[in-house]
Every structure is written in C-alpha cells, then in structure tokens.
Amino acid sequence: MSLPAQDQHQPTSRLQDVGAVVLPTPYGEFEARAFEVPTGHVYLALCRGDLSGDEPVLTRLHSECLTGDALGSLRCDCGVQLRTSLGAVAAAGRGVVLYLTGHEGRGIGLVNKLQAYIEQDLGADTVDANIRLGLPVDARDYSHAGEVLTRLGVRAVRLLSNNPAKAQALRASGMDVTEIVPLPTAAQERNRAYLSAKADRLGHLRPAGSALPGPSPATPVDVGSLIGTVRPRPDRPYVMVKYAQTLDGRIATRTGDSKWISGEAERRASHALRAACDAVLVGSQTAACDDPQLTVRLVPGASPIRVLLDSTLRTPATAKIFDGGARTVVYCRRPANRLRKSVLEDAGVAVREVAGTSQGLDLRNVFADLRTDGVRSLMIEGGGKVITSLMRERLLDRLVVSISPTVVGAGVEAVGDLGLSCIADGLQLVNRHVALADGDVLLAWDIQAGV
C-alpha cells in the first residue's frame, strides 16, 4: 500500500488528518486513515493500493448505519453493501471505502431513524416516514467526502453505489465520477419494501437486483415474485417449500446424489431465496447425504438461520450446517440425548426438544417455536420425507419447484404418499408464476388455503 503523505500542494484544508493505521479485516489489510471534517464527524477511509494517478479509483462512500453495519439488521441493505464493498475493493487491489459517520439514517441520526422505523411499521415507506416526523428525506452532505478523497490522492472515481444522487453530489464537489458501479443486494423480505421505495421514490438503481435470469453471475436476482406475499401466521411462519427436480420428478438419484440437478443460474436464485427468508430448514437425511452449508454465498445477501430436524441428534458436530457461517437450531425428540446435546451446544448450536409423532418430529411444535423466536419466513429445502410430511399436514403456503432438463429414472421423489385417492383431494395450487434460469424452469404457486 502506498498512500501519498499529506499533500503539501492541497489548498489549506478544513479537514484534520487524525492518523493512519493498518486495519486487518476478514477482507485482508486496509490502511485506515481518519479525517475530522468541519461538522465534527470523523470519516474513515479504508484504502487499498496506490490511489494516486489518473486511473479512476473504485470507491464506496458508505453512510454510517449502526443497526445494519454493526448489528446486521435486516431492515436495510447497509451491512451487506458495506461488506460487499470491502470485498470488491480487496478483490480489485486498489480502491477505498470511505465510511461517513454522521450519516446515520440518511443524516437524521440514530434516534430519529428508530422513530422513522416506528412510522414504517405503521405503514409509511422510508420517505414518508421522515416526512411524517417533519424530518428531511435525505440530509446527507457529501462535500467533505470529496475533499477527503482528494486528500487521499484520488482524482477520479468509479463509484460503488445504487444512488445517482451520491455521484451528483461528488461531481458537484469537484470529483470526477467516471462510472457508477451498481451495488445491488439480495433482498430480505424485511427490507424488500424499503428497497422498492429507494428505487421508486429516490431513484436508486435496481437495489434488489435484476429479474431472472439476471445479466451476469455477479448480480443478484430479484426473486420477489417467486416468494409471493409473505404472510406469517400467529402460530407459524410463512412456509415456502423449494426444491429442484429432474424432468422426471426426482430430487436425487437412487444413490442419493443431487449435486447438481440445476444449473448455476438456478442455484443463484436459490441463494437469493435463502437470503430473502429468516430461516431455512432441512431434514436429517439431507444433512447426511448432501452435508449442505445452507448459507448465502452466490449472491450478496444475509444468511438465514439454519434449522435441522434431527430426532436423535445423530448429525455430527463437524457437519457444515453447524459451521460458523450462520446460526443453527436443531430440533430433536424430547428427551434429548444429553451428551449429544451438550456437544452441539458447546459448538454454539441451539438444541430444542419437541414432541415426536409417528412421522418424526411434530412440525406444528417446531413451527410454533420458530415463530415465537421471531421467524416470519421459513424456506424448506427438503428432502422428500420432510416435504411429504408438510404437504400431508398442509403446513405450507408457497411451493417453488425448479425443473431441470435432465432425466435420471428411479430415484428420490420430492413428494411421497399423501394418503389421497381422489385427484380432487390434492393440494390446489394457485397464482402461478414462471421464471427461466438458463436451462431450468422455475415454477411458483400459492397453496390454496382451506382446501
């Protein structure tokens, strides 16, 4: 890293350079330089590589968001954007993430932001919430950000942002913005309305990504139409079952192999569906056969809580579903084996004991417990036995099936015996939505209530 020392040729600045230090992060080392701006706020520049020269510098102006950045709140996309920007700058080897304190809640401050959240919970969008409180919609000032960039030796930027107003403000401060590099994130159901309002009312560029199939592997896809309308119930979350099957209706071969039935674009959509939900659930056989990690890796998004149904706690603590990528809750039959329970708890896994039935664990118990825990949306990723139990008990609201252009003959079926003899008694699917993901076809329906 080579940053210019304070440039003697700069005009007398109103900025105070308050020091530089190496900041090691999960994205590697950054050189952190702090500047106190005339408002009294500190702007922290996380720099990588030589920022001087004519080549435009990959730059993110990141507005402080305590709830999103530090606490991982899913009300906004800030934390994911911050981490994606740090990753992008690290990957490029040259760039800067300028962290702007004093920009909390688009400049209205933390307390006002929380009050605006209350207004949003009462039905206002992110713009009207501020207006109802008599606050500016956007009070941020970027003029000092431009000065800091100049002080760092930056002459032109490629701006990582969905917000054209940031580019405009930087240009107004004299900085050359050669390109806006969009920074979409995979929407979480809790921030989808917020992202829509940013697009519709504040002119942001596709903050929730593009419609399927998506323009490039790096871009998240907007899967809102696949998920449908998330309506949790008092006694259980909104439940969406999602699986990938071959054209002849198999979710795995005879030997249990399912990697990969669908193509890359479809798997990216699956990760976006995970990112949209509060929790994702699988049965113990899926954990045994596939050893899935169940995190969000193919799109920039937050990983959901992982839920495993494992009556006897036989899944080893070394399974990927228990790794540090996200929180995991295991449901087992009451009373649990104490030794296995404590091994998992020592590994940071929450173990919950519920009643059993002849089919396995009592799913109503499991779902009620998840709802009590605050889970609003639950994605079921299989396998066949769990899906069959859910369908038999009519404990689902949405079905998303991807059909892949392959035929494998005998294998694992997604849905087993539902105990039905009449077609008319089958689950009735309504409000069909179809999306294409390269060679795969994604189909989604609501489950007709009360049938």
Ligand SMILES: NC(=O)c1ccc[n+]([C@@H]2O[C@H](COP(=O)([O-])OP(=O)(O)OC[C@H]3O[C@@H](n4cnc5c(N)ncnc54)[C@H](OP(=O)(O)O)[C@@H]3O)[C@@H](O)[C@H]2O)c1
């Ligand atoms: N293509 C896809 O999208 C996809 C997705 C996922 C899985 N798969 C494939 O599906 C296969 C696994 O499916 P599977 O049907 O054998 O098993 P599964 O549904 O993954 O797991 C079934 C196990 O979950 C536990 N369980 C606890 N409560 C249950 C309940 N109420 N209802 C049902 N099960 C309950 C039971 O084991 P315990 O007694 O141990 O609790 C049961 O044997 C694998 O080959 C995997 O590759 C494919």
